[in-house]
Amino acid sequence: MTVATLGRRSPTRTARTATTRAQARSGWLFVVVPLVLFAVFILLPVLIAFILSFTDYAIIGDTAWVGLENYGRILGDPFFWISLRNTAFYTALYVPLGLVVSLGAALLLNRSVRVARLFRTLFYIPVVSSTVATAAIWFWLLNPQYGLVNAGLGVFGIEGPAWLYDAQWAMIAIVLMSVWAGFGVNMIIFLAGLQGVPVELVEAAKLDGAGPWRVFFHVTLPALSRTMFLVVTLLIISAFQVFDQAYVLTKGGPANSTLTFVYYIYDRGFGRLEMGYAAALSFVLFLIIIGFSVVNARITNAKAVS
Amino acid sequence: MSAGTLVPGITQGADAAGPPDAPRPHRGGRRPPTARRVIGTSAWYVGVILVSVATVLPLVWTLATSFKPGSEILSNYLQLLPDEPTLDNYREVFARTPFARYLVNSFVIAIGGTITNVVLGSMAGYALAKLKFQGRKVAVGLILGSMMVPAVVTMVPTFLILRFFPLVGGNDLTGQGGIGFINSYAAVLIPFAAGPFALFFMRQFFLTLPDELGEAARIDGASEARIFWQIYLPLALPGAAVLGVLTFQAGWNSFLWPLIVLNDPQMMTVQVGLASFINEYETAYGPLMAGTVMATLPVLLIFVYAQRHIIQGFATSGVK
Numbered sequence: 177m178t179v180a181t182l183g184r185r186s187p188t189r190t191a192r193t194a195t196t197r198a199q200a201r202s203g204w205l206f207v208v209v210p211l212v213l214f215a216v217f218i219l220l221p222v223l224i225a226f227i228l229s230f231t232d233y234a235i236i237g238d239t240a241w242v243g244l245e246n247y248g249r250i251l252g253d254p255f256f257w258i259s260l261r262n263t264a265f266y267t268a269l270y271v272p273l274g275l276v277v278s279l280g281a282a283l284l285l286n287r288s289v290r291v292a293r294l295f296r297t298l299f300y301i302p303v304v305s306s307t308v309a310t311a312a313i314w315f316w317l318l319n320p321q322y323g324l325v326n327a328g329l330g331v332f333g334i335e336g337p338a339w340l341y342d343a344q345w346a347m348i349a350i351v352l353m354s355v356w357a358g359f360g361v362n363m364i365i366f367l368a369g370l371q372g373v374p375v376e377l378v379e380a381a382k383l384d385g386a387g388p389w390r391v392f393f394h395v396t397l398p399a400l401s402r403t404m405f406l407v408v409t410l411l412i413i414s415a416f417q418v419f420d421q422a423y424v425l426t427k428g429g430p431a432n433s434t435l436t437f438v439y440y441i442y443d444r445g446f447g448r449l450e451m452g453y454a455a456a457l458s459f460v461l462f463l464i465i466i467g468f469s470v471v472n473a474r475i476t477n478a479k480a481v482s
Numbered sequence: 483m484s485a486g487t488l489v490p491g492i493t494q495g496a497d498a499a500g501p502p503d504a505p506r507p508h509r510g511g512r513r514p515p516t517a518r519r520v521i522g523t524s525a526w527y528v529g530v531i532l533v534s535v536a537t538v539l540p541l542v543w544t545l546a547t548s549f550k551p552g553s554e555i556l557s558n559y560l561q562l563l564p565d566e567p568t569l570d571n572y573r574e575v576f577a578r579t580p581f582a583r584y585l586v587n588s589f590v591i592a593i594g595g596t597i598t599n600v601v602l603g604s605m606a607g608y609a610l611a612k613l614k615f616q617g618r619k620v621a622v623g624l625i626l627g628s629m630m631v632p633a634v635v636t637m638v639p640t641f642l643i644l645r646f647f648p649l650v651g652g653n654d655l656t657g658q659g660g661i662g663f664i665n666s667y668a669a670v671l672i673p674f675a676a677g678p679f680a681l682f683f684m685r686q687f688f689l690t691l692p693d694e695l696g697e698a699a700r701i702d703g704a705s706e707a708r709i710f711w712q713i714y715l716p717l718a719l720p721g722a723a724v725l726g727v728l729t730f731q732a733g734w735n736s737f738l739w740p741l742i743v744l745n746d747p748q749m750m751t752v753q754v755g756l757a758s759f760i761n762e763y764e765t766a767y768g769p770l771m772a773g774t775v776m777a778t779l780p781v782l783l784i785f786v787y788a789q790r791h792i793i794q795g796f797a798t799s800g801v802k
Binding site for chain 1: 526529530533534536537538539540541543544547555556559560602603605606608609610613614615616617618621624625628630631632633634635636637638639640641642643672673675676678681700705706707710731734735737738741742753754756757759760761767770771773774777778781782785789790793
């Protein structure tokens with residue numbers, strides 16, 4: 177036995193190095209195309225954007241190095257502040273609402289009955305339609321005179337607003353349609369998270385006489401903290417990048433009330449070809465998103481520790 | 483012989499177990515319905531039906547409006563079914579805009595993106611999950627990191643890279659003179675040919691498969707290509723199928739990037755065409771709804787067909 181193992185030792189080792197080399201070769205072969213694409217279409221663009229943000233590049237005409245001028249200009253740009261305020265308003269409504277609706281829907285569907293699956297599919301359906309289709313559908317539903325929404329409100333004796341034509345309501349309308357269109361994805365993530373809530377803990381709490389609300393706040397919710405962190409992060413990142421609905425429906429109006437941050441970057445970069453300035457704006461957005469993600473991670477970690 | 487005795491035995495057992503079950507109310511999940519329970523279940527049904535109405539009714543309304551003649555859309559707006567259903571709205575969409583062309587463009591972009599992402603994503607995802615090579619950790623970190631970069635940051639430079647790509651679309655070696663990849667399918671297909679999501683998703687899938695399969699095959703002398711192609715890939719096909727459906731949806735529904743790089747009317751996608759509809763024919767709800775139906779139908783059909791797998795695939799990739 178020992179002799180046999182000893183005798184076989186060195187061939188195995190060479191064979192092993194050969195397979196290791198073969199693995200490394202095919203490993204690189206398999207990832208080389210995606211890596212090149214990453215280099216050219218993600219890393220290089222980030223680098224170019226950073227450099228562009230210090231220039232007045234505009235495709236046509238001469239380009240000059242302007243240093244920090246673009247960033248200074250941002251601070252004094254009223255439209256930057258308007259777009260930032262609008263995006264913050266959107267985020268402040270969209271994140272909590274999206275969280276409550278998707279968690280509520282997940283709790284509703286977290287039952288071991290067969291029909292729950294059918295309803296899960298029905299709840300998820302809006303996710304399938306594109307943002308443009310969603311916008312078109314809601315454009316019709318929110319028509320002040322002939323739309324289904326105001327007709328429905330009329331049943332309860334409420335006179336609905338002019339929605340997309342009213343500077344006070346346009347952004348709220350966009351929040352509502354975004355929640356409608358997007359909650360299905362987060363609902364599915366919550367449903368998966370709810371599978372991880374220990375059943376024994378819930379049962380024990382119930383035996384101790386805890387009502388459904390106490391069980392939810394003291395058992396279910398703490399067990400969901402990781403899922404919650406993921407969903408809030410996803411919501412914040414998507415909220416700061418809202419563009420499609422505002423572009424399609426209102427072109428930023430009325431009275432700039434739906435001019436979002438990404439829309440403003442798009443308008444500067446591709447509408448007026450001020451690409452250097454647009455690049456600086458996009459870096460500001462990048463920093464804001466990173467900042468919020470870090471804060472969110474800190475809060476979640478602090479909660480998890482306590 | 484043994485089968486002959488077994489089958490009656492089972493039926494007998496089932497029969498015998500039947501009656502004694504009834505007088506035992508506290509067994510398993512079947513407790514007698516108490517008033518509280520009935521109220522709870524009915525409340526649950528009311529809740530889920532209300533949410534379902536909110537999610538499905540807008541789409542049904544859109545479909546119904548698309549078949550209403552122009553005279554009925556505003557006058558009969560509260561009536562779901564049209565009195566005189568018509569295809570006029572659909573005809574008008576095709577007469578007013580090159581919508582057939584839009585559909586072709588969207589299909590080319592969605593299917594092309596699906597193929598590249600599934601093929602490249604499977605290969606790279608496999609390598610990053612199952613093959614040991616130097617630099618693998620760095621590559622994984624790079625992919626995860628790139629998922630954090632918002633698309634807006636890379637938007638302007640990616641446009642410039644495609645526009646000034648050397649020796650393409652009339653460009654010379656320095657990237658001047660032509661339009662590069664702009665207004666071609668490649669402008670959408672190439673930058674997103676192997677998205678970080680595809681790699682990440684497939685890697686997660688391959689990680690769930692046991693390492694021993696490959697090791698055993700390696701000892702038997704199988705080549706690396708064969709191990710991937712004949713052992714792991716067949717096992718990963720369910721994951722690849724989910725990825726395929728998700729990327730088709732994403733490609734079909736994408737808006738901002740096609741809006742930027744495809745501005746020739748002949749190259750526009752369904753989504754970009756539909757968006758310009760809203761602005762140009764503001765009050766023409768009939769054709770707008772017809773266009774919306776056509777822009778939604780392909781992804782909706784695929785979803786209905788594959789919904790269970792999509793939802794599960796989403797859940798596993800999202801939580802892990």
